[in-house]
Amino acid sequence: MKISLLAFGIAKEIFNSGKLDFEIPSETPTVDMLRNQLEATFPEIKKLSSYMIAIDNEYASGNDQIRENNEIAIIPPVSGG
Amino acid sequence: MIDVKISGFPLDEAACIAKATDPACGGMLVFRGIVRNKTKSKKIVRLEYECYPSMALKELKKIANDVIRLWDVKNVVIHHRTGILNISEIAVIIVVSAPHRQAAFEGCQYAIDTLKKTVPIWKKEVFDDGEEWVSAHA
Numbered sequence: 001m002k003i004s005l006l007a008f009g010i011a012k013e014i015f016n017s018g019k020l021d022f023e024i025p026s027e028t029p030t031v032d033m034l035r036n037q038l039e040a041t042f043p044e045i046k047k048l049s050s051y052m053i054a055i056d057n058e059y060a061s062g063n064d065q066i067r068e069n070n071e072i073a074i075i076p077p078v079s080g081g
Numbered sequence: 082m083i084d085v086k087i088s089g090f091p092l093d094e095a096a097c098i099a100k101a102t103d104p105a106c107g108g109m110l111v112f113r114g115i116v117r118n119k120t121k122s123k124k125i126v127r128l129e130y131e132c133y134p135s136m137a138l139k140e141l142k143k144i145a146n147d148v149i150r151l152w153d154v155k156n157v158v159i160h161h162r163t164g165i166l167n168i169s170e171i172a173v174i175i176v177v178s179a180p181h182r183q184a185a186f187e188g189c190q191y192a193i194d195t196l197k198k199t200v201p202i203w204k205k206e207v208f209d210d211g212e213e214w215v216s217a218h219a
Contacts, residue, residue: 008131008132009217010214054133057136058136073133075133076214077217078200078201078202078203078216079202079203079216079217080132080173080200080204081114081172081196081202
C-alpha cells in the first residue's frame with residue numbers, strides 16, 4: 001500500500017522532508033509493519049530514544065491497521081513546554 | 082471552561098488570566114514556561130519550536146478536560162508558542178482556576194507534566210557551535 005507520511009522535528013531531518021510518499025509491501029499494513037519498513041529505509045530512526053506513530057491525530061499501537069486515507073505521522077520524542 | 086491555543090506570536094498572559102477569571106474560583110495558578118539561557122552547562126542562543134498543530138490541539142484539549150475531570154477545577158487555559166524563541170521569552174502559559182487552591186496547584190502541575198510527555202511539540206536548542214533536538218536521543 002502506498003501511504004503518505006508526515007514527519008516532524010528530528011524525523012523531518014532524517015527523511016529530509018516533512019511529507020513523504022512511502023510504500024509498505026502489504027495490502028493490510030499495521031503500524032509495526034510500517035515501523036519495520038521505515039527502519040530498513042532510514043536506519044537513523046533507530047538511533048532515536050523512541051518514536052511513535054499517529055493515525056488520524058491519535059497515538060497508535062503496533063497492531064493498529066493502517067488504511068488508505070489515514071493521516072499518518074511520525075512522532076519523535078516530544079519536548080514541548 | 083477550557084481554552085487551548087498554539088500560536089506563532091508572543092503569548093498574551095493578561096488574556097489567559099482573563100479567560101480563567103471566575104467568581105466561583107478562589108484560587109488561580111499561572112504557570113509560565115520560559116526559555117532558559119543554558120542546558121546543563123551549555124549556553125543556549127535560542128530555541129526553535131515546531132508542532133503538529135491538529136494533533137497538538139487535540140492533546141492539549143485532552144489534558145485540559147482531564148484536569149477538570151480529575152480535580153475540582155473550573156477553568157483551564159493552555160497557550161503554547163511555536164517558532165523561534167529567544168532567552169526569557171515565554172514558551173507556554175497554563176492558567177488553572179478552582180474554588181480552592183489545592184486543586185489549582187495539583188491540576189496545574191499535572192497539566193505541564195503531561196504536556197511535556199504527550200503533546201506533539203518539539204524544541205531544538207541552538208548553541209554557538211551547533212544545534213540539537215531536545216530528548217531525541219537517549
